[in-house]
Amino acid sequence: MITETLDFLFFFFAAIAAAKATGFSRTVSPSSLGLRKEKLSHLHFYFHDIVSGRNATAVRVAEAAMTNTSATGFGVVTMMDDPLTEGPDAGSKVVGRAQGIYGSADQKEVGLLMVLNFAFMEGKYNGSNLSLLGRNSVFSKIREMPIVGGSGLFRFARGYAQAETHTFNLETGDAIVEYNVYVFHY
Ligand SMILES: *[C@@H]1O[C@H](CO)[C@@H](O)[C@H](O)[C@H]1NC(C)=O
Ligand SMILES: *[C@@H]1O[C@H](CO)[C@@H](O)[C@H](O)[C@H]1NC(C)=O
């Protein structure tokens, strides 16, 4: 019994020593990463989800056998590379792209699982990205989805995005959605 306990303690301390020796983890100060004061930014843009025509920016990549008979299209998965513009007009200045996946994840109402990265291409945020993961009940007026992280100037980002449909073309399925994103970052 005593030997077993000693063996255990030996391995326990050996493991700690090994962890220290390999430098697997350590505590650092925020200033060592150049992090100063946390700030709150508001981003405003329009998201163009074009599913029709030859220049579609969102394509259906998978579906279930039951998708076409489901009232909510349950099981359909779409991959997007949607332009983000400053104004609602498709010809207005492109500020980034929404790249990711949305899938119909609710059998009772149209509720999408959204998993995407906003890749920004304008101003100081050019080259920085934000990641969104949330639920989008597309027929509700304003949908709120969490911003779960970011890169570049958006390192350590957290916040939320509010989406409101600007126009939805019932014939083609194309949509323009207004986004307001509030994000804490350094
Ligand atoms: C697709 O894009 C091309 C090149 O920008 C353009 O000439 C064409 O009119 C577009 N087609 C449609 C259907 O929007
Ligand atoms: C569902 O409908 C779409 C569009 O009409 C069609 O392209 C697809 O083949 C259908 N899928 C199944 C599994 O029936």
Ligand SMILES: *[C@@H]1O[C@H](CO)[C@@H](O)[C@H](O)[C@H]1NC(C)=O
């Ligand atoms: C964004 O950055 C890329 C790569 O550094 C550069 O080529 C591009 O011109 C920049 N865009 C704007 C609008 O500043």
Ligand SMILES: *[C@@H]1O[C@H](CO)[C@@H](O)[C@H](O)[C@H]1NC(C)=O
């Ligand atoms: C953000 O995304 C763009 C394009 O998807 C990529 O080129 C860039 O390296 C990313 N930025 C960072 C800081 O990871």
